[in-house]
Amino acid sequence: MEYTHLFGPVCSRRLGRSLGIDLVPFKTCTFDCIYCECGATTHKTIQREEFFPVSEPEVELIRFLSGEPDLDFITFSGSGEPTLSLSIGEIIRLLKRDYPAYRVAVLTNGSLLHMPDVRADLLPADVVLPTLSSTFPKTFNRIHRPAGGLIPAQIIEGLSRFRQEFDGEIWLEVFIIPGLNTTPDELDGLRDAIGRIRPDRIQLNTLDRPGTEEWVRPADTDELGRIAKVLGLPGTESIESVRYAPGASIPTGDMGAYILAMLKRRPCTLEDITAVTGLRRTEISKYLRQFEEMRILDTKKEDRGVFYRVRDQPVDTSE
Ligand code: SF4
Numbered sequence: 055m056e057y058t059h060l061f062g063p064v065c066s067r068r069l070g071r072s073l074g075i076d077l078v079p080f081k082t083c084t085f086d087c088i089y090c091e092c093g094a095t096t097h098k099t100i101q102r103e104e105f106f107p108v109s110e111p112e113v114e115l116i117r118f119l120s121g122e123p124d125l126d127f128i129t130f131s132g133s134g135e136p137t138l139s140l141s142i143g144e145i146i147r148l149l150k151r152d153y154p155a156y157r158v159a160v161l162t163n164g165s166l167l168h169m170p171d172v173r174a175d176l177l178p179a180d181v182v183l184p185t186l187s188s189t190f191p192k193t194f195n196r197i198h199r200p201a202g203g204l205i206p207a208q209i210i211e212g213l214s215r216f217r218q219e220f221d222g223e224i225w226l227e228v229f230i231i232p233g234l235n236t237t238p239d240e241l242d243g244l245r246d247a248i249g250r251i252r253p254d255r256i257q258l259n260t261l262d263r264p265g266t267e268e269w270v271r272p273a274d275t276d277e278l279g280r281i282a283k284v285l286g287l288p289g290t291e292s293i294e295s296v297r298y299a300p301g302a303s304i305p306t307g308d309m310g311a312y313i314l315a316m317l318k319r320r321p322c323t324l325e326d327i328t329a330v331t332g333l334r335r336t337e338i339s340k341y342l343r344q345f346e347e348m349r350i351l352d353t354k355k356e357d358r359g360v361f362y363r364v365r366d367q368p369v370d371t372s373e
Contacts, residue, residue: 061319075132082135088196088231091320092320104140115153163185167209193234225257230273232272314345
């Protein structure tokens with residue numbers, strides 16, 4: 055069976071062995087972040103929709119989970135902002151009702167949590183991972199380039215309300231962009247907002263692979279440590295570079311198609327692919343050479359190595 059809405063399992067830095075569910079078409083988001091690994095947003099909107107019949111991801115999940123895979127999380131993420139999907143609540147409820155052994159996570163930019171129906175949809179999840187990178191509209195707009203009408207005060211209010219209603223864990227991502235949200239004023243604003251949101255964890259993240267804009271640079275470990283110290287909030291941690299457990303995720307079937315699907319979603323190094331697939335480097339190199347000969351890959355040298363990415367085109371989510 056070809057999967058259109060499921061991807062992975064992948065070894066995620068934050069969530070371990072994670073099966074992804076993608077409920078929005080590429081690339082549909084409320085933001086167009088300068089650091090987005092998926093590429094530029096082509097459909098920027100705040101309008102929630104049922105982009106696909108809810109039965110499509112449900113059938114795929116039932117099929118995949120019938121094999122009782124070993125997973126740390128089933129995670130809503132993928133080609134944009136998952137809370138834009140009107141199906142998300144129903145699918146989370148199905149998972150918690152029929153597959154209670156699996157923990158459910160939602161990776162969201164948090165921009166729609168001021169809407170009561172979005173908060174209600176996420177209530178049965180186990181972990182929600184929203185993002186907050188600035189409380190200042192000017193910086194916020196520069197980083198996230200949001201759809202019209204989204205402002206940080208509204209997002210902070212939505213997150214605070216969600217905290218009051220939600221029994222699960224909130225792991226708040228603060229995406230650090232040196233020179234943009236690292237000034238004393240920015241960090242003071244974040245500290246105050248985080249105090250209102252009261253997340254269980256605060257995860258400082260930074261660019262780990264090529265983002266949308268060339269000029270965005272990552273924060274180094276020292277800088278992240280300094281920021282954690284300035285924030286001075288318990289539960290703050292840095293998300294270090296990817297450390298996949300070797301061979302932890304062993305996909306089956308057409309490995310070339312699997313690798314291509316990975317590279318369509320986000321840029322990866324040879325080491326990333328090795329760790330996720332468990333294949334030998336020489337074997338992966340063979341696939342990468344083939345894709346390069348077909349002229350479907352771009353490469354980019356970064357601090358962490360050479361990243362491979364499928365040339366700009368809509369994501370084909372079949373694996
Ligand atoms: S990083 Fe997340 S919120 Fe930002 S544009 Fe990409 S998918 Fe949307």
